[in-house]
Amino acid sequence: MQSILTRALIAGFLLGGLACSRNPVTGKREVILMSKEQEIAIGQQSHPSVVASMGLYEDKKLQDFINEKGKAMAAISHRPDLPYQFYIVDSPVVNAFAVPGGYVYFTRGIMAHFNNEAEFAGVLGHEIGHITARHSARQQTSQLLGTLGAIGVAIAVPQLGESVMQGAQVLFLKYSRDHESESDKIGVEYSSKIGYNAVEMANFFGTIKRIQDNAGQAVPTFLSTHPDPGNRLTRVQGLAKEFQAANPRQYAVERDRYLRMIDGIVYGEDPKQGFVENNMFYHPVLKFQFPVPQGWKHQNSPEQFQMGAADGKSAMILMLAKGNSLDEAAQTMVKELNLKVLENGRTTINGNPALVIISQQQPQQQQQGQPQQQQSAQNTLQLATWLIQYNGGIYALHGLSSAADFNSRLNSFRSVAENFRALTDREKLNRQPERVQVVQAPRDGSFRDVMSALNMPSNRLEELGTLNSMRADDRVNRGMLVKVIQR
CATH class of the missing domain: 3.40.1000.10 (Mog1/PsbP, alpha/beta/alpha sandwich)
Known part of the structure; x- marks a missing residue:
């Protein structure tokens, strides 16, 4: 018992010596083990690896667009002093991600699946939210402190050690889901503040869920680091409408302008x-x-x-x-x-x-004090x-x-x-990639009828519907812009 108390006192001393800082988004004081300078350094060190592994997608008009919107959003964010940088990476996967210090990446796959500027702005706000709320730093701190606590319990009560460590791992998943939900809320706020309708951000989660369902990628929510897209759709819709009720103004969508901008983007594997x-x-x-x-x-x-x-x-x-x-x-x-x-x-x-x-x-050379693994x-x-x-x-x-x-x-x-x-x-x-082509619907009718009139194969109707955020029976008016896939 004396040994356990000694360990507890040492742990308390170590934890007590950690610096507390105020979170720029929540305003709460919290233990953070990563400084602003370290966050920036991580971003600078990570960027070459991201570019080497994925490559950059060269499209000046799209790059200028994400730079313009990114800088505008960074200026109204909780951390406008960071050196934000925005990139499109050459990957067909539908994804966006952020690295500490202000680095934000969109894949060409997600750019092809957005159907208006407001959807893009919502996801941009979500990713900047990860940076401003210091989620990477908080996750690192939570994992370290959680592991220390679990190890302490395992030492004190050995028979509980394995179950505690498993519980800690599930808790870390929960931290990540909480961070995703917090970033959703920040994304609503940031995209709304630069003038976009955040309800469209919610609708894009419907596209994500559809992609997951078609690929059979769904996992139980309690074992996922991201909340279920269907649940996020409902929650973000509510957050967007709540923000708009408190801040009435005209919120933009800009569907046609966005679609014309991505006309010709590479689709799928290059x-x-x-x-x-x-x-x-x-x-x-x-x-x-x-x-x-x-x-x-x-x-x-x-x-x-x-x-x-x-x-x-x-x-x-x-x-x-x-x-x-x-x-x-x-x-x-x-x-x-x-x-x-x-x-x-x-x-x-x-x-x-x-x-x-x-x-x-x-x-590998074993560290001192560790048992040698039997080869x-x-x-x-x-x-x-x-x-x-x-x-x-x-x-x-x-x-x-x-x-x-x-x-x-x-x-x-x-x-x-x-x-x-x-x-x-x-x-x-000489094989050429498939590309998204934006064309006008040649007739009134259902989405299915319009795709047939544009000579799109019937076995790709669901894929095209996901790309356009439409269902087969949705109404399309003549002259409306729609996406098709052509080589």
Whole structure:
């Protein structure tokens, strides 16, 4: 008991020494472990990684638009002194996110799905709200203090330790949901203050819910870091109407102006970044191709292409290697990945010089006082790496599995690597992306009738409806602007 009291006194001393500051949004005093300067530094350090992993979407008129609205909103926010910056990243995913210190990002996917300026302004306000309310700093502090508390209970009452830690994890999810709800409220306030109808922000949550439902992505609300979009729609509608009743004025929507601005935006995956078709990955810009094993899942980004077996026991990653020669690339890889080389040799893959390296990742150095993990075939990562010199660059194609499964997976890895070759098919090399085209409805009728009149395929009606925030039977008047998808 004396030991427990001693620990409690030490914890109290540590917590008591933490600085309290007043939250700029809520006005409440709270413990925060991150200074304003640290927030700005995090944003500056994170930005290059965001750009490297997603790329920027180059569209001057859209960039000018988000800069104009972002600066206007930053000026009326609770923290106008931050160096805000706004970017559109080259991703088809419907998303927006913020990094501490004033960095706000919209994907081209979400820009394509907005149907007016007011929807955009609501999401912009939501993301700026995460920054002004210091949610990242508060989350970091809550996690640290919550973990300290859980560890303290686990020490005092060991039999409760596991359940307490699980409870702490659920609590952290709750913190995140609370932050999302707080940012929704801030988004209503900020977008309204720069003149937009925040009811449209609520309506965009209907689009998000529809995307989730169509993709089968819904999870129970109590296990999600974001509140359910349907619940958010209802709540934000109420907040918007409440704000407007207290602050009567004309609130803008600006549907047509926004739609004309996104006319021609790239929709979905951009082939120039690489695409998979008929179990083959093609990269038109870098001019190579290689097979994707049947049934494997895959994910592409500007930095690397990843694919994995359905059973989760093996994967392959393609990326650029570091080095000006095959030998230099091999030495750098072995050092950076902490590998123990088991075999290596030179070969040629479809006319391209290559190195083949079989290796295992060595265990990390254990910190003093921590027990050494017992190494086994099940917990040892084994790699088959092909370093391929092609078209002025060196590509690393890694096959990964546990050492226990490696021999049974090696033939799959080899089949992929040995079929890495130049892409010469002109149709693949010249593949163009799909784009959102904004056109006038040629007739009165239902949304379904209008899409049919515009020669849109019937099997994409729900996708087009989500993109336009319309249902199949919704009324469309002749001359009304609508989005279609064309290559």
